[in-house]
Amino acid sequence: MSARHRRRLVALAIAVGIATASCGGAHSIVNPKGSEADRVAGVWWLMFGLAAAVYVVVAGCILYAATRGRRRRGPSRLHDNWFIWIGGVIVPFLILVVLAVVTVDATSALRTSSPGEVRIDVVGKLWWWEVRYPGHGVVTANEIHIPRGTPINVHLTSDNVIHSFWVPQLAGKMDTIPGQPNNLEFTADKVGRYAGRCAEFCGLQHAHMGFEVIVETPADYGRWLARRERVPLEPASEEAASGQLVFQREACAGCHTIGGTDAQGTVGPDLTDVGSRRLLGAGAIENTPQNMRAWIRDAGAIKPGVQMPSFQSLPDRDVAALAAYLESLK
Secondary structure, three states, X not given: OOHHHHHHHHHHHHHHHHHHHHHOOOOOOOOOOEHHHHHHHHHHHHHHHHHHHHHHHXXXXXXXXXXXXXOOOOOOHHHHHHHHHHHHHHHHHHHXXXXXXXXXXXXXXXXXXXXXXXXXXXXXXXXXXXXXXXXXXXXXXXXXXXEOOOOEEEEEEEOOOOEEEEOOOOOOOEEEEOOEOEEEEEOEOOOEEEEEEEOOOOOOOHHHOOEEEEEEOHHHHHXXXXXXXXXXXXXXXXXXXXHHHHHHHOOHHHHOEOOOOOOEOOOOOOOOOHHHOOEEOOOOEEOOHHHHHHHHHHHHHHOOOXXXXXXXXXXXXXXXXXXXXXXXXX
């Protein structure tokens, strides 16, 4: 085997590896875990199968023509005409008809409105997601808890520009449009964490406008909801208590809400359960004590364009206390 052929095989192996990894990743549409995503995956696999069949046929014709060589006699006009009609008109028409019927049927089924047993209101912000549970008084951000096997109705809107709510393994994309609420219905089949993204370019931090959907058993979901409905406990440590005073003294309380306190801001995310979240800044960084301190100190250095002001002048002692207080909110 020549060096040129070896390079081609290596390149092909790398491409196949990347494609395989992509199919099994957190944003895979071919590994569905929800009712709507399963329909989307079905349409995708049909399209892939038809495309593969067309590729094999065309590649076979090319190989046949290349190995057969030039014919000595003149070509048969009748044979060529039939080949054009069948391969260039009839077969493509039938493929498009099949795809059209399947796509329209899937779209109609996906968009059929049904009263979900659990309604969740999601608002697209700059650049994060506000999550509300009507009837329970529960508000959180960038994490959506839902029970497994229960029809979910996500009521979507935006208070700024157009975003697109997308959890590839659970449901299809749905735009969040200012002044035009949309509803996304699906049922999650398997417990786990599923990554979601904004799928519509919305500005500077579009790439860092992620969220997670946490699918739990109905019992675990009920316990989470009951825990979130309760007023947070008073800080358990002296450092956290000091951090609560810093939170109320600085501009934090004017932008954020913390249940059971005087902080009732609406500009930034609700922080009542921020200590339990896996990520900060809508997926910008992991939620660790060190990252929390860095985020408090200068969120704009981590996520340029955010509305949160810099606290570079805040003493290290106050930053550590504030981080301890926020990490205690669970």
